[in-house]
Amino acid sequence: MAASEPTALERFINGILPENPVFRQLLGMCPVLAVTNGMKPAMTMAAATASVLICANIIISLIRGFLKPHLRILVFTLTIATFVTITDRFLAAYVYTMSKQLGPYVPLIIVNCLIISRCEICASKQRVSVAIADAVGMSIGYALPLACIATVRELLGSGTWFGCPVLAESWWPRWGIMVLPPGGFLVLGILLATSEWYTHRRAARAGM
């Protein structure tokens, strides 16, 4: 254990770039690939994940004194499942078409490794304020790559952004592959390589 636990601000910033859940830790990949064929579903997914992450982090941080080591994963999972059920019902009540479109991926937030890892690493050890800061930072860090991939796939695949037409059909032929499953893999692979290349270049410059 380090001499001092990270403060709230450090946790917040940490989530956005230095420990970005998608680029750095490769956590929660299923929704990153599955719901990014359009900006709208991607952002709904990011918001749903954020709400579950924040609520779960608060609850786990509040009860961290009572957690027994061998039962903690079970407690995490049940807390997360409860909040996912709430979020799922909320989405079905207020944005029904979007909830239908997202389908099984909303309940699949339960097994999103990102949330369990944040509960384990941060919320079960630190104060509520730090846990909230961490959850908000991580949520932003999760929404960013989702937005990047969704922008590329929606622009190239259907020529729109958030459903608004951007590229005219006449001079931009639609890349159908981008909104189909293979497009998700390809865009994420290229994006990961770009982020890796950028990190290496910056490290090399700093070393000079």
Next chain:
Amino acid sequence: METIINLIQIALLAALINNFVLHYFVGICPFLGVSRRVDMAVGMGCAVTFVISLAAFLSWTFTYYLLRPEAPLPAWIWKLVGGSADAKIDLSVLSYIMYIFVIASSVQFVEMYLRKFFPSLYKSFGVFLPLITTNCAILFACLEIMKQLQNPNELWGLHEALTLAVAGGIGFTIAITLMAGLREELDLCDVPKPFQGPGIALVIAGIMAMAFMGFTGMDQGVKNALSSLLH
């Protein structure tokens, strides 16, 4: 005979056409994490297939008798405690929590069984065995079964649920084994530095997903061929 054709169609859909990994993107974490060597990938695939079948059996039972709208057990209990007969009971809100419980206990059971009877296999899996709990593929199979049980007109029986689960597990095994074979070959290749690791793996997965798209429509073809064979 119709039933068997229907089952074959479900199996083809789950294993090849809508492959869990390459079409629905579930189970990406082990797909990228445990696909460095073929033997480990096959072992992981078998473990997942087994857990998926167990979890599908349990979750079908619970959903059919307890959780779906118009399930028999809660209505019976409701009558027993003297509730009015026309009350509608729908416990499907509880399904996510129930499924996670079922999956976690199945994994625990498999872990205990392996430790007792196959200690060497248990050791080689290491940390990946408990991680099956958070494998989205298993929860996804449970959710697909639940979707079919929500619709009272064409309820799925246990045989259909189990076919979906086993075929889904086999599809996962196929995908992860192919991936591991490709990555073993990749060790000898000169991959550009930024692409090394997950980058190239995802690009390969994209190309594999394109190849699997070629199976589209195969289920209808097989169904038509089998039907014409029978009549």
